[in-house]
């Protein structure tokens with residue numbers, strides 16, 4: 040019997056690829072005209088750009104393996120650079136989170152931190168790291184409560200932990216889950232150096248994985264129906280029997296994997312199951328096109344105490360293109376698109392006086408429900424992949440896992456969901 044996967048984001052695609060690889064028949068339906076969901080291609084003035092600037096790191100090992108499986112070589116797709124981030128703040132000297140040194144990792148990171156923020160910053164980092172086992176063993180607390188408990192100085196909170204928390208959890212420190220942040224930090228900075236490497240894509244997001252995954256699925260005999268929105272999942276005698284599209288077509292299936300975002304999943308499940316819908320937060324990306332020779336001094340620059348949070352050099356794909364990312368909510372949401380472009384151009388010029396005062400062109404993409412808010416409460420109530428309704432399975436970045444809303448989390452959940460379904464089918468056949 041063919042399994043129906045609803046939703047062709049990175050998680051639904053990873054589930055489908057994993058099932059197909061094991062010889063299982065799958066029909067994937069996607070409401071949009073293209074696969075990729077929240078990490079897809081967008082066209083701006085003839086240029087293919089990402090719907091929102093994403094950060095990918097060497098610790099994303101499931102993502103890298105999945106890309107390889109569908110025929111994308113990570114070596115060809117990314118420039119892999121040792122972590123080298125400068126975080127600026129109008130009130131403090133620049134802080135360097137960098138592995139660039141003759142010393143081996145993690146001493147190189149420690150050395151650069153001490154050079155830019157003093158010996159006490161290293162002592163504070165070690166205190167925090169030592170507190171991780173206790174944090175994970177006890178009830179979760181907010182990131183801010185954890186930082187204060189571990190006596191982190193104001194400067195480190197403002198210039199290091201707040202930006203890292205926003206970049207990884209897209210959630211303000213006074214609400215974010217400390218346990219999730221601790222796991223992300225341990226996986227990225229706490230292992231060996233390659234996990235902290237920055238992966239700078241040479242191709243747009245939608246081409247990086249979604250398109251290659253769709254090609255793989257179809258080449259292996261799977262079916263993909265785009266522009267097909269599911270309006271209802273159908274339950275008969277307490278068991279999934281299929282789904283009805285908004286055009287009124289019935290797609291029969293004894294197993295449905297819902298790989299939709301939290302809002303759509305909640306909506307489709309209303310009549311059948313309790314689904315704790317999480318609060319969600321936006322991410323705003325401002326693309327600025329400067330003259331083609333214009334480059335940032337580093338591929339990634341951090342800004343604190345300003346409206347802009349991160350500057351990415353996108354010259355690899357489009358010479359002179361800079362992406363400015365603003366995580367979560369804040370005063371930027373009240374500005375019109377033109378006013379926001381003008382504001383971030385001023386901030387870029389203030390930080391880098393060699394940059395022109397104005398960009399040649401600016402383009403704002405506001406993804407209002409970019410990620411679930413990774414609060415203590417939302418993280419605690421993330422639902423499991425296997426539901427109490429026979430034949431219904433859940434995947435997506437929000438489904439239970441140690442990670443915040445990330446491509447890596449979406450892919451891990453997709454693989455896990457496929458594995459659980461296959462084990463279930465094997466056990467019921469016996």
Ligand SMILES: Cc1cc2nc3c(=O)[nH]c(=O)nc-3n(C[C@H](O)[C@H](O)[C@H](O)COP(=O)(O)OP(=O)(O)OC[C@H]3O[C@@H](n4cnc5c(N)ncnc54)[C@H](O)[C@@H]3O)c2cc1C
Pocket residue numbers: 045046047048049050051068069070071074075076077078090091092093094095267268269270298299300303322323324406408409410434435436437444445446447449
């Ligand atoms: C601007 C932005 C920046 C981000 N930055 C980062 C980053 O730096 N690093 C990182 O790792 N992650 C980042 N993320 C998060 C990452 O993109 C998501 O975690 C990931 O894409 C989620 O994938 P998903 O498959 O779980 O969900 P989605 O991508 O939401 O996929 C769900 C799919 O289901 C489809 N669908 C919905 N309803 C229906 C229906 N009724 N019938 C059929 N299809 C339906 C949707 O069209 C969609 O394609 C960012 C996200 C955004 C938006």
